[in-house]
Amino acid sequence: DTEVTQTPKHLVMGMTNKKSLKCEQHMGHRAMYWYKQKAKKPPELMFVYSYEKLSINESVPSRFSPECPNSSLLNLHLHALQPEDSALYLCASSQVGVPGLNTEAFFGQGTRLTVV
Amino acid sequence: EDQVTQSPEALRLQEGESSSLNCSYTVSGLRGLFWYRQDPGKGPEFLFTLYSAGEEKEKERLKATLTKKESFLHITAPKPEDSATYLCAVQEGSNYQLIWGAGTKLIIKP
Numbered sequence: 001d002t003e004v005t006q007t008p009k010h011l012v013m014g015m016t017n018k019k020s021l022k023c024e025q026h027m028g029h030r031a032m033y034w035y036k037q038k039a040k041k042p043p044e045l046m047f048v049y050s051y052e053k054l055s056i057n058e059s060v061p062s063r064f065s066p067e068c069p070n071s072s073l074l075n076l077h078l079h080a081l082q083p084e085d086s087a088l089y090l091c092a093s094s095q096v097g098v099p100g101l102n103t104e105a106f107f108g109q110g111t112r113l114t115v116v
Numbered sequence: 117e118d119q120v121t122q123s124p125e126a127l128r129l130q131e132g133e134s135s136s137l138n139c140s141y142t143v144s145g146l147r148g149l150f151w152y153r154q155d156p157g158k159g160p161e162f163l164f165t166l167y168s169a170g171e172e173k174e175k176e177r178l179k180a181t182l183t184k185k186e187s188f189l190h191i192t193a194p195k196p197e198d199s200a201t202y203l204c205a206v207q208e209g210s211n212y213q214l215i216w217g218a219g220t221k222l223i224i225k226p
Contacts (some may be wrong), residue, residue: 004159006159009153042203042205042216042217042218042219043160043214043216045213048213052167055215061171088157088159090159090160092159103147103148103165103207104148104150104162104165105150105162105214106160106162107152107160107162108159109158109159109166110158110159112157
């Protein structure tokens with residue numbers, strides 16, 4: 001099973017709303033990621049969790065708040081977003097990098113977020 | 117500066133017409149090179165990982181190869197369902213981060 005499940009698939013929210021994106025994987029991966037992807041662009045890394053601890057924050061604005069409740073779940077809490085934050089938000093997971101082991105990331109289908 | 121460049125940006129082929137996509141990279145220490153396929157509005161689908169020059173991997177009509185400077189994704193006798201954007205990404209050193217190419221949009225006409 002190489003499935004990463006993201007919910008919801010689509011989300012429309014106002015600039016004053018608070019919402020959360022959810023991601024779940026059951027592959028035993030201990031690295032989980034949030035990416036943002038704009039149309040016709042490659043994914044852009046936002047956050048990395050390793051062993052449930054935040055290891056990388058790519059200078060993401062504080063209106064995006066990640067959370068990793070356990071090794072299978074990853075959330076992204078959204079508050080006071082701007083229209084330019086509209087994008088496809090992708091969750092991914094991988095084994096924690098060890099030389100010689102596969103470290104490819106498996107992606108979910110994404111949440112299409114529209115901020116109005 | 118670490119960089120990943122994919123070419124061409126777009127490629128239109130007739131069904132059955134074989135071709136190759138290119139991913140050239142400049143990183144200080146390659147840890148892995150990854151190929152993904154992405155359909156519109158969907159997340160990237162993992163295809164291959166290549167770790168060292170000379171390595172080759174195959175899956176159905178796709179074959180990925182790696183040299184010290186570039187990787188090729190060869191597509192043999194493609195079908196319309198192979199139409200997608202193909203993304204290349206490189207992992208460098210002990211970094212979790214992937215350096216992504218801009219992708220090649222492949223269109224296969226029946």
